[in-house]
Amino acid sequence: MNRPTILFFDSGMGGLSVYSEVRALLPYCHYLYCFDNAFFPYSEKSEAMIIERTVKICQTINASYPIDLIVIACNTASTVVLPALRQTFNLPIVGTVPAIKPAAEISQTKRIGLLATKGTVKRQYIADLINNYAAHCQVEKLGSTVLVEQAEQKLNGFSLDLVTLANELDVWKNIADLDTVVLGCTHFPLIKQEIQQYLPQVKYFIDSGKAIATRVESLVKDKINHSVGENCVYYTKPLNDKLTLWHTLQQMGFTQLHHLSV
């Protein structure tokens, strides 16, 4: 594989925050990005549906472009689909795990916040992560679909509704010793500056993008030949306004945009 094919998968634009970190380290891979906008947001969808769609979409893309590595660039999906994907595909599957461990290490007050989707915050996977790595911390959990939608708006060229954003974060406003927040949804690094504005007491906002990039690099770096080519984005439901999004995607290195029927 001269240009290893890496598929990024998310329900929407959030996975681009992970893709950007990986591409910054590995500019010469063949990148595919699929967002399942037909089923967006994943936040409150059933685990069974998320597993079914993710596996089916990855299989459909793999049938036209044999994939070398899959990055599930979505925390919500990663909390449930990784075992099923690893059973289906004989290739490396990299998930996105909320950065609870580094947050627990870096926090000085040992009071940390997990900002994620409603689905992610209630999963056993998260309870286990907290027990294993942050048992010595007080962990506040905030699940939000509104923030996911706001990030999506931003990437589609619309301005954010700052009142809605402030209201959503209001429950943490008065927690003075909350010094670290885990951005446990890949959409949130895209609106980090706006989130930061409403939580001025927080010193550290931590996401998993760089750690994933390092992991992907370790899996493919010996297989790369320095050549460039097409990079493709797939969506699962026709887009109302393609132009703004397409402009953003082109700036990120994508050269094709296709509808995927699943």
Ligand code: DGL
């Ligand atoms: N970007 C996804 C995540 O990291 C979730 C977005 C959604 O709810 O669809 O959890």
